[in-house]
Amino acid sequence: MERGKAGKAGLNVVVTTMVSDSHTWNLVFLQLLLEELGHRVTNLGPCVPDEVLAAECRRRRPDLIVLSSVNGHGYNDGLRVVAGLRACPELRGTPIVIGGKLGIAGAEDGARARALLAAGFDAVFEEAASVDAFRSYVRSLPAGVLL
Numbered sequence: 001m002e003r004g005k006a007g008k009a010g011l012n013v014v015v016t017t018m019v020s021d022s023h024t025w026n027l028v029f030l031q032l033l034l035e036e037l038g039h040r041v042t043n044l045g046p047c048v049p050d051e052v053l054a055a056e057c058r059r060r061r062p063d064l065i066v067l068s069s070v071n072g073h074g075y076n077d078g079l080r081v082v083a084g085l086r087a088c089p090e091l092r093g094t095p096i097v098i099g100g101k102l103g104i105a106g107a108e109d110g111a112r113a114r115a116l117l118a119a120g121f122d123a124v125f126e127e128a129a130s131v132d133a134f135r136s137y138v139r140s141l142p143a144g145v146l147l
């Protein structure tokens, strides 16, 4: 689904989950949140295979890639997927973030987030409480604040 309500300013954002995850409302939530902030969102939907995700991002060259996962496999899926995205020369400098319910034991002590950052993510947002931090992160990106 692609919804282009925003004007020329703002970010082009790809919102997606990963191949193992069939949850959908997390993606709808993120799409609406980003559109409310004035950005243009391409929502790739659930269960996106790694190669489709990389191909879509290479083709669209978004300003931001947002991965969401809530099924408990997000940590492992994220480590694998970000390595694939960062291996594409066009996506080496693209902001890529991940969030949701990334494991099966809550947000833990930060070790999971540190490992995801080390693997190539620019930011990690665990659980619903991180939505405000995500909003601030988006506003901190060039063209992330609309005039």
Ligand code: B12
Residues within 6 Å of the ligand: 020, 021, 022, 023, 024, 025, 026, 029, 030, 066, 067, 068, 069, 070, 071, 072, 073, 097, 098, 099, 100, 101, 102, 103, 104, 105, 106, 125, 127, 128, 130, 131, 134
């Ligand atoms: C509906 C649902 C399903 C439906 C999904 C239907 C669909 N088309 O979406 C079905 C029945 C298919 C399903 C299946 C499964 N589910 Co389910 N599901 C749910 C449920 C009840 C609601 C999810 C939902 O729609 N929430 C509404 C959205 C808006 O909220 P959200 O997803 O939590 O996202 C919020 C935050 O997490 C956050 N967020 C999410 N992503 C991101 C990203 C960023 C960047 C940021 C900032 C924030 C953020 O923002 C959102 C708004 O606050 C939850 C339990 C619950 N009450 O949350 C379990 C739940 C997510 N499911 C769970 C599990 C285990 C499964 C299954 C593995 C069950 C099974 N054994 O088969 C399968 C997995 C299927 C798969 N391949 O992924 C677990 C995950 C456990 C974990 N992570 O610790 C949960 C938490 C239930 C539980 N308590 O155990 N599920």
